[in-house]
Amino acid sequence: MIKHLVAGIRDAALETLYPQECRACGRMVESWKYGISCLACWEEIDRRNAELQICTKCGLPSQRAGATAGDKAFRCRICEDMAFCLARSCGPYEGALRESVLWLKRHPQISGRIREMLNSTFNDLSRSSSGFDAIIPVPLHPVRLKERSFNQSEVIAGALASLTGLRVDRTSLIRAIQTSMHRAGMGIRERARSLDGVFEVRAPRMISGRNLLLVDDVITTGSTAACISAALLDSGASSVSVISIARAMIH
Template identity: 45%
Template sequence: CWDATRVFAGDETRCWKCGALALGILPEAKRESVRCRRCEAEAFTAARACGLYESALRASVLSMKREPFVSARLARLLVEAQRRAPLSSATLVVPVPLHRERERERGFNQATVIARSLAKQAGLVLDEWSLARATHSERHRAGMDARARRESVEDAFEVVRPRLVRDERILLVDDVFTTGATATACARVLLAAGAHEVFVLTVARA
């Protein structure tokens, strides 16, 4: 299953900001200049993922929605991704929150499970309380376009402990990056609360 999974090694040619794969091979010195132009308005500084949402990574994401467990291999991939620039400058790990009703239904928040594993393995500070979900918005479904996803998370998040995120370089953690709508909604309120900048790390990129 892992043999059929595209895991990112850090040397891919991709949009430096959102992490979207690009065609061609560029020397390392020129990779930072690559931009897809679709993500210019996104509030986060840069987004990265361990690999594509397929095979083993897809199975890992789906499994974590049922059981709060991060495999040793996935934990290692998350740490490796975090230690590469620009995510390596992050000072505080923050999971994307679920609304309390949905978290109560599931019993846990898979983004928090991922964030706890990463923070422990990477030796970073974890803050799972400052960012909260203010509204119980519609679940993102396969086939939803970027506009629908943005509208579903508009005003959905709030920072309830701004002093804990002020001047921090936030590493926002979630399971899947699809359009960047959720990441941007979270980044906007974190920056408004005084965060220095926001990076994004997900298990997979759809």
């Protein structure tokens, strides 16, 4: 009885937190567990994940003409010099996942659906690596953190910590310089150069010898993840892998 009452209150509270209309297609969202999108839009993401190939290192999704379902592995070559071991995302930056990333920038909430996807993406990464010692969210500059009041990568890191029991390290890495939001027109090299000196490891002692999992909301070119990974490895980290909710496609 009390259990039902609690569940009822929880559902009512979550209904006010989450939109009733799917932000991707406008239909009704059937359950609060789906967060900001309806089941059909989530199934569309599942369908896309099944048809896309991803780079075996950086997870870049690609639609390859003539590829068969079993032929999913390829190397993109863009990530050749990127310092991380592996990067994986829950799926492409489109539809329900794109809307979830945008929603998360304003609301510190992770739906049950995203939690499930993070869990299976994490398991996927764990199978191909030697495990992780700590989770590091991509830090925001203090000025931006004040504007937003929370760091969306920390919210994802928190969800991953509760799923995996891993510790979140929120202090060892800082964003020393605030970068412009408008880097969309930049090429990959320009982007990488624009990140010179942006991230600093403040506590190398906490990093040294550790296998780290870097968390971001969306990976675009991979430059940010590569730049942070290089800084962490320079400070003595054993390895860095990356996880994100969504991954942009390169057209």
